Amino acid sequence: TQLLEQSPQFLSIQEGENLTVYCNSSSVFSSLQWYRQEPGEGPVLLVTVVTGGEVKKLKRLTFQFGDARKDSSLHITAAQPGDTGLYLCAGAGAMGAQKLVFGQGTRLTINP
Amino acid sequence: DAGVIQSPRHEVTEMGQEVTLRCKPISGHDYLFWYRQTMMRGLELLIYFNNNVPIDDSGMPEDRFSAKMPNASFSTLKIQPSEPRDSAVYFCASKRYGVNTGELFFGEGSRLTVL
Numbered sequence: 001t002q003l004l005e006q007s008p009q010f011l012s013i014q015e016g017e018n019l020t021v022y023c024n025s026s027s028v029f030s031s032l033q034w035y036r037q038e039p040g041e042g043p044v045l046l047v048t049v050v051t052g053g054e055v056k057k058l059k060r061l062t063f064q065f066g067d068a069r070k071d072s073s074l075h076i077t078a079a080q081p082g083d084t085g086l087y088l089c090a091g092a093g094a095m096g097a098q099k100l101v102f103g104q105g106t107r108l109t110i111n112p
Numbered sequence: 113d114a115g116v117i118q119s120p121r122h123e124v125t126e127m128g129q130e131v132t133l134r135c136k137p138i139s140g141h142d143y144l145f146w147y148r149q150t151m152m153r154g155l156e157l158l159i160y161f162n163n164n165v166p167i168d169d170s171g172m173p174e175d176r177f178s179a180k181m182p183n184a185s186f187s188t189l190k191i192q193p194s195e196p197r198d199s200a201v202y203f204c205a206s207k208r209y210g211v212n213t214g215e216l217f218f219g220e221g222s223r224l225t226v227l
Binding site for chain 1: 153154160168215218
């Protein structure tokens with residue numbers, strides 16, 4: 001069974017600070033996605049990374065896929081209250097696999 | 113375009129009762145997934161369908177759970193009999209086939225409370 005572990009589980013910081021969230025596994029994934037979920041809603045896709053070592057930027061968010069495709073990180077620069085939410089990483093096993101395994105999530109709170 | 117539609121949004125029932133959750137996927141999507149989310153276990157995949165056919169139901173907790181997809185625009189997840197430990201938010205999600213998995217579109221979830 002492929003498992004994804006996210007850390008930290010909870011993070012509360014002040015507006016303007018930087019932060020990094022980690023997603024780790026002992027398994028190799030063909031692709032990895034990051035979703036954000038707000039209260040009362042379903043998760044929404046932020047990014048998909050496919051190539052080992054790949055870095056993608058989405059405004060103040062930077063996503064990196066590990067060289068071995070077993071881990072990923074999400075870095076937020078100058079966090080804002082609007083970044084508050086549950087961040088979930090999700091991995092797909094073999095190339096072409098349609099099933100996603102989710103990490104337990106990091107609950108992020110940005111205080112004004 | 114309408115997203116994934118789930119009903120009911122909230123359900124409160126008593127232990128032993130039957131619960132049916134419903135989902136309408138996005139038109140044109142050929143994969144449908146049922147997930148369950150709790151604080152303790154996070155988002156767990158229960159079952160998924162491809163072109164209305166169940167592909168992997170290894171995440172279904174036990175025989176009390178069953179899921180059907182009679183056509184491309186409708187799926188149900190049934191729990192009979194329900195137990196307090198089934199309390200969770202149940203999400204339906206759909207997607208098109210993608211070589212790199214592709215984007216999963218979630219509904220707003222059905223929050224189930226079993227007393």
